Amino acid sequence: MAVTKGKPFLNLDSDRDSKFYNDYLARNELIINNGIKDVISCRRDVINYLEDQRLPQEIKNDLIKKMKQALKYEVIPSTEFDWISSSDRASYWVWGVLKIADFNYLGYSSIRNPFPDLPQGYTFYDWIVFNKTPSSTPERIDAIVEFFDRWKCAPEMKKELLQKLKIYWKGVTNMPDPFSWLDQNDEKQCEWAWGYICKIGLPHNLLLPVSPTEKYHSIYAAFDLWDVFYDTKKLFLITFKKAWDQKKYRNKQTGRKPLNTYLQDKTKKKLDTLAKQRGQRIHETLEWLINQEYDNNRLPSI
Numbered sequence: 001m002a003v004t005k006g007k008p009f010l011n012l013d014s015d016r017d018s019k020f021y022n023d024y025l026a027r028n029e030l031i032i033n034n035g036i037k038d039v040i041s042c043r044r045d046v047i048n049y050l051e052d053q054r055l056p057q058e059i060k061n062d063l064i065k066k067m068k069q070a071l072k073y074e075v076i077p078s079t080e081f082d083w084i085s086s087s088d089r090a091s092y093w094v095w096g097v098l099k100i101a102d103f104n105y106l107g108y109s110s111i112r113n114p115f116p117d118l119p120q121g122y123t124f125y126d127w128i129v130f131n132k133t134p135s136s137t138p139e140r141i142d143a144i145v146e147f148f149d150r151w152k153c154a155p156e157m158k159k160e161l162l163q164k165l166k167i168y169w170k171g172v173t174n175m176p177d178p179f180s181w182l183d184q185n186d187e188k189q190c191e192w193a194w195g196y197i198c199k200i201g202l203p204h205n206l207l208l209p210v211s212p213t214e215k216y217h218s219i220y221a222a223f224d225l226w227d228v229f230y231d232t233k234k235l236f237l238i239t240f241k242k243a244w245d246q247k248k249y250r251n252k253q254t255g256r257k258p259l260n261t262y263l264q265d266k267t268k269k270k271l272d273t274l275a276k277q278r279g280q281r282i283h284e285t286l287e288w289l290i291n292q293e294y295d296n297n298r299l300p301s302i
Helices: 015-027 039-050 057-074 078-085 088-100 124-128 137-150 155-173 187-200 212-225 230-252 265-278 282-296
Strands: none
Touching: 015 039, 015 057, 015 137, 039 057, 078 088, 078 137, 078 155, 088 124, 088 137, 088 155, 088 212, 124 137, 187 212, 187 230, 265 282
């Protein structure tokens, strides 16, 4: 979608570019800044302004050149986000970090508040990003990119933060998978694991998973965002896995009763031989023998 028939012109096919151009016009007080807007509203406002017949073409052309130069200078290339967009886990972690980041983490001095207009109780992320609670990996990636695009600062600050995040994440990926035993396709397991995370008290308040898949990703995110010594995390992983093993064992025992009895040595050896011949465990062969004899005697069904 191009704006203005003459040259130069703006291409508004990109959602990202459309949002940036809208912000550019707003911060230069050429359009009313109504706060964070969706991309459709952003594109509409840019078009309406640049197609205003009262605005001389020469001024439009000069403005468009400046907007395109600003885009090139301020916006980080999409390829710089590839390491984030290629990983569900990385995108969730980066989103979580940005969601709660204070000004010190962003690189500002702690001497004064760089954004005095920030509403009380808001994080910087909440103030500048449209989607406060993304519910999927694509939505989180869009929110991350929007954060960097709408953050008005020297491009060097953006690049430094992105590089800091990337370096940290490389350290995370060099560690073994903490939840290799979790099955993303096992809904019941993911439900149980997420419930355990919430009960134990890992940081989960900003994570609002709405599906089993999202709960799977949220388990990793809560662990990755947990700001404690790694020894504490290692101890948690041992406890977590042990709790799952115990639950799995209890599930297997459902519908079973313990049987404590004694057999003569010869009888026990015969039972062992039968079990080996049938490729079964002792209790499975014992159940088979009992059921077989019960059926042969045509006793009432239980």
